Amino acid sequence: MLTALLIYWLLGPQETAPAVPPPPPLARVKTDSEGTLFSAWWRTLDADSKERWRAFAERPAVLPLDRNGRTEQPAPPLPSGVAPSLELWAQFNRPALRQRVRFSRYIYDSVFGVEKRSEGEIFWDENSVRVDFCPPRNLPNAGENGTRQDRTGRPYKIAASGAESYLVRGRSTTIVNHDAKTFVRYEGPPLWPIGLCSLPASPFHKFRVTDRAQTFAITTGPKHDPERQIHLKLEGLWKAWHQNYRTVEVLLDAKTGRPQAMRVIDPAETRETVYVYEDFQRGGEGEVWDGNPFDPDLAGYAGTALSETR
Numbered sequence: 001m002l003t004a005l006l007i008y009w010l011l012g013p014q015e016t017a018p019a020v021p022p023p024p025p026l027a028r029v030k031t032d033s034e035g036t037l038f039s040a041w042w043r044t045l046d047a048d049s050k051e052r053w054r055a056f057a058e059r060p061a062v063l064p065l066d067r068n069g070r071t072e073q074p075a076p077p078l079p080s081g082v083a084p085s086l087e088l089w090a091q092f093n094r095p096a097l098r099q100r101v102r103f104s105r106y107i108y109d110s111v112f113g114v115e116k117r118s119e120g121e122i123f124w125d126e127n128s129v130r131v132d133f134c135p136p137r138n139l140p141n142a143g144e145n146g147t148r149q150d151r152t153g154r155p156y157k158i159a160a161s162g163a164e165s166y167l168v169r170g171r172s173t174t175i176v177n178h179d180a181k182t183f184v185r186y187e188g189p190p191l192w193p194i195g196l197c198s199l200p201a202s203p204f205h206k207f208r209v210t211d212r213a214q215t216f217a218i219t220t221g222p223k224h225d226p227e228r229q230i231h232l233k234l235e236g237l238w239k240a241w242h243q244n245y246r247t248v249e250v251l252l253d254a255k256t257g258r259p260q261a262m263r264v265i266d267p268a269e270t271r272e273t274v275y276v277y278e279d280f281q282r283g284g285e286g287e288v289w290d291g292n293p294f295d296p297d298l299a300g301y302a303g304t305a306l307s308e309t310r
Contacts, residue, residue, distance in 0.1 A: 092257035113150025118161035203259035
């Protein structure tokens with residue numbers, strides 16, 4: 001019911017068309033993860049700790065809720081009631097060995113007047129991440145979103161995204177096109193791929209309240225209702241963040257702090273991406289999923305392997 005209400009809020013009433021088949025199922029093999037999300041990346045850098053810190057600190061903001069920003073201006077005071085909301089959010093985002101979330105994604109391109117829809121699922125543990133996108137099961141019969149208009153006043157055209165998977169495991173990054181049955185595998189430091197793959201799950205990542213309050217200007221949005229849902233608007237306080245984002249908004253459950261939706265707007269304000277979260281699971285070894293989702297069955301796929309030159 002919650003998902004239906006959120007989609008109604010984002011898109012308005014919709015007519016539906018026949019279902020679209022999902023991408024191929026996951027393989028079932030054993031897992032062998034160790035370390036943290038950045039462990040493999042650290043090992044590719046020089047042993048000197050100053051070099052590792054410099055390379056890490058000077059990277060651009062990969063995620064909209066990047067927790068490692070360098071503040072370049074003082075953070076404004078938090079509005080009344082925001083501090084308890086951040087505490088509730090941080091408490092919900094407690095760490096776990098395995099985590100998994102299902103979501104719907106809506107990308108709005110104001111230049112071409114197109115709305116792209118997809119359904120997705122992301123898996124991550126302490127050393128690997130996988131995100132799958134597939135066409136939505138239902139699309140409006142008219143193929144238009146009457147609640148949004150382009151610059152000429154015409155309704156947005158609705159299109160389905162393709163079936164794709166993005167995987168990072170240690171030094172290996174794999175991008176899979178299920179429609180074309182092709183994949184590209186890249187060997188090298190996976191910082192950027194990990195960030196890009198983790199983007200849909202960034203509202204679920206662990207953070208410290210003091211860090212977030214010092215590195216973002218945070219206000220409440222128009223959907224904020226302390227009894228029902230928390231609506232926060234965040235804007236990074238360092239230059240690199242603004243190279244990738246204009247603003248990010250998050251909807252949280254007012255009782256649990258669980259992320260319900262995230263809205264990300266690009267610096268030019270011509271592209272808007274909305275994630276609606278439908279199911280979230282976390283647990284320890286042997287829980288959340290069976291087998292290993294980070295090693296998909298690519299039998300019959302044509303592949304290309306690339307390697308980094310060091």
